[in-house]
Amino acid sequence: MKAATESKVWWKEPWPWLLMAGPAVAMVGCGVTIWLAVSGADKEIVQGVSKQGLKVEQVQATAAPARQERP
Known part of the structure; x- marks a missing residue:
């Protein structure tokens, strides 16, 4: 008699x-x-930008203070 189940190779x-x-x-x-x-x-x-951790901010230029006009 022949076996009921024949095993195949694994691949x-x-x-x-x-x-x-x-x-x-x-x-x-x-x-x-x-x-x-x-x-x-x-x-x-780019220049003018500051990064602190994950936060990126635009840095304002340090210009001369604006003149106030007097009346």
Whole structure:
């Protein structure tokens, strides 16, 4: 008599590939994220702008005080 179930080699079964697909997709996504983080440089701050933590403010020029006209 022949055995009712014949076992296949593991790479011909769909389940191992399905289980490996999740971590493989996560590794590809991690690589893409790292590539985007490294390749996209931040823009430099222009003159007249001050950065304190996450807050960026326009710095007013230190000009001579305005003259007040007297009546």
